[in-house]
Amino acid sequence: MTKELKQQYTLKITQANKTQLVVILYEMLLVYIEDAEKAHGNGDRSGFRSGIRKAEGCLRELMASLHFEYEPAMNLLQLYLYANRELAKADIRNSVEELQHVKMVMNKLHDAYEKLSEQDVSGPVMANTQTVYAGLTYGKNSLTESLADQGSNRGFRV
Template sequence: MTKDQIQAYTARVTQASRTELIVIIYEIILEDIKTARLCYKNNDIEGYAKELKHGQRFLNELMGTLNYTYILSYDLMSLYLFVNKAIITAIYKKSPEKLDEAETILEKLYSSFKEVSKQDNSGSVMQNTQQLYAGLTYGKGVLNETFIDPQQQNRGFMA
C-alpha cells in the first residue's frame, strides 16, 4: 500500500461510522489481494506474501470483532475462516489460484456492508478528531486536504 493510500484511509477512518469502518477494512483486504496479484505477476514473491499477510491481519480483525449474540456472526465467521484458509494456501503454495474464491466472497460481503453503511446514521466512531475539509487550494489543479479544528483559537502566526 502506498503512502497516499494509507493517508486516504486514515482520513476516512477518522470520519467513519461503525459500518463504514467495516467497509474500509474490506476495501483494504481487497486492495491487498489486488496488489499481491500484481507482485506475483512481477515475480516478487516476497511482496506477494507480504501483501497477503497484511490483508490477513485485517481479516483477523474482522474475525475478532464479531458479536456472537447474533446468529449471523457464526455465518460470517465461517466465511472469514474460508477466506483465511484460501489466503494461507496462496501464501504457502506461492500461487494465487485460491484467491479467486476468496475475492468473490469478500466482494459480495463488501457490497452488502456498503449498502448497510448508507443506512447507518450513527455518526463518527472517533469523537475527538479534527474536522477534515478538502478543497482546491493554491496548487494548480491539485486537491489538498486541510485539517481544521474550529474550536482551536490559536491557529496561525502569533505576533
C-alpha cells in the same frame, strides 16, 4: 497500498461509524489482495507474501469485531476462516488462484455491508477528530489540506 491511499483510508476511518469501519476493512483487504496479485505477476515473492499477510491482518480484525450474540456471526466467522485458509494456501503454493476465491467472497460481503452502511445513521466512532478540508488550490496539481478545530480537545475519547 500507496501512500496516498493510506492517507485516504486514515481520513475515512476518522469519520466512519461502526458499519462504515467494516466496509473500510473489506476495501483494505481487497486492496491488499490486489497488491499481492500484482507482486506475483512481477515475480516479487516477498511482495506477494506481504500482501497476503496484510490481508490476513484485515481478516483477523474482521473476526475480532464479530458479535456472537447475533445469529449471522457464526456464518460470517465460517466465511472468514475459509478466506484465511485460502490465503494460507495461496502463500504456501505461491498461487493466485486461491486469491480469486477470497476476492469473490469478500466482494459480496463488502457489497452487503456497503448497503447496510447506507442505513446506519449513527455518528462517527471517533467524535473529536480534526476537521480536514482538502481540495485543489491555485498551485499546479497540488493538494492543500486545511485543518480546523486544532484544540487540545481532539481525538478518540473513552
